[in-house]
Amino acid sequence: MIFEERKYTINGKELVLRSATNDDAEMLINFLKKVTGETRFLMMESDEADLSLEDEYEFLNKHNESDGAMLIMGFLDGEHVGNCSFTRVSGSRRYNHRANIGIALLQKFTEQGIGRLMLNVMLDEIKKLGFEQAELIVIDHNDRAKHLYESLGFKECGRYPNANKYDDGTYADDILMVKNFI
Ligand SMILES: CC(C)(COP(=O)(O)OP(=O)(O)OC[C@H]1O[C@@H](n2cnc3c(N)ncnc32)[C@H](O)[C@@H]1OP(=O)(O)O)[C@@H](O)C(=O)NCCC(=O)NCCS
Numbered sequence: 657m658i659f660e661e662r663k664y665t666i667n668g669k670e671l672v673l674r675s676a677t678n679d680d681a682e683m684l685i686n687f688l689k690k691v692t693g694e695t696r697f698l699m700m701e702s703d704e705a706d707l708s709l710e711d712e713y714e715f716l717n718k719h720n721e722s723d724g725a726m727l728i729m730g731f732l733d734g735e736h737v738g739n740c741s742f743t744r745v746s747g748s749r750r751y752n753h754r755a756n757i758g759i760a761l762l763q764k765f766t767e768q769g770i771g772r773l774m775l776n777v778m779l780d781e782i783k784k785l786g787f788e789q790a791e792l793i794v795i796d797h798n799d800r801a802k803h804l805y806e807s808l809g810f811k812e813c814g815r816y817p818n819a820n821k822y823d824d825g826t827y828a829d830d831i832l833m834v835k836n837f838i
Pocket of ligand 1: 695697698738760761762765766767768769770771772773793794795798799800801803804807
C-alpha cells in the first residue's frame, strides 16, 4: 500500500514520511548494508545484505502494491533515517488478522523519538486497515527497542531460545511480542 507523504516536526527538524519509489532502490540497498553493520539486533550480517536492484524493485513493489503490506521511509531534514514496514502474516485466512512489523534506523538517528513516531504512525495504519493484532520479534538484550515496544502496548508472549547464532559463536534469543487492537 502507498503511504501518502506526511510531514512532522521532531526536535525542531522536519521529519517526512513516505512510501518508496524505484528511484529509492539504490539508497535502500546501501541503507540495508549500513544499518545491519551497525547493530547486532537486525536479522542478518551486513555481508549478507546483498540485494540486486531487481530484488529491491520486487521488494518495493510488493509493499506498494499489496493491500497487506506497507513500507514507510523517514527523512529528517532531507536525510534518510530509516524505515518501518508491515506485512500481513499470510498463508491462510486464519492468519489474515495479524500484521508483522519491522523497523530499523541508522544509529545516528536513534534516541530522538523518531522510532516512537514512526511506529505510532504505522500502528494507526494497521489498525485502520482492520488488523486485530500487530506482532514483532526483538532480539534479546535490545533493551531500547523492547522498552519502546512495551511502552506502545506490545507484550512479550514467547521466545525462540538461541534463535540467533553470531559469527563469534555467541547466541541470542528471539522474543516474540504482540499488541492487540481489540
Ligand atoms: C529500536 C529503534 C527502532 C528505536 O527507535 P528510536 O528512535 O531510537 O527510539 P525512541 O527515541 O523513539 O525511543 C527510545 C526509548 O527507549 C529508551 N531507551 C534507550 N535506551 C534504553 C535502554 N538501554 N534500556 C531501556 N530503555 C532505553 C529511551 O529512553 C526511549 O524511551 P522513552 O521515550 O520512554 O524515554 C532504533 O533505535 C533502531 O532502529 N535501532 C537499530 C535497529 C533495531 O534495533 N531495530 C529494531 C529491531 S526489533
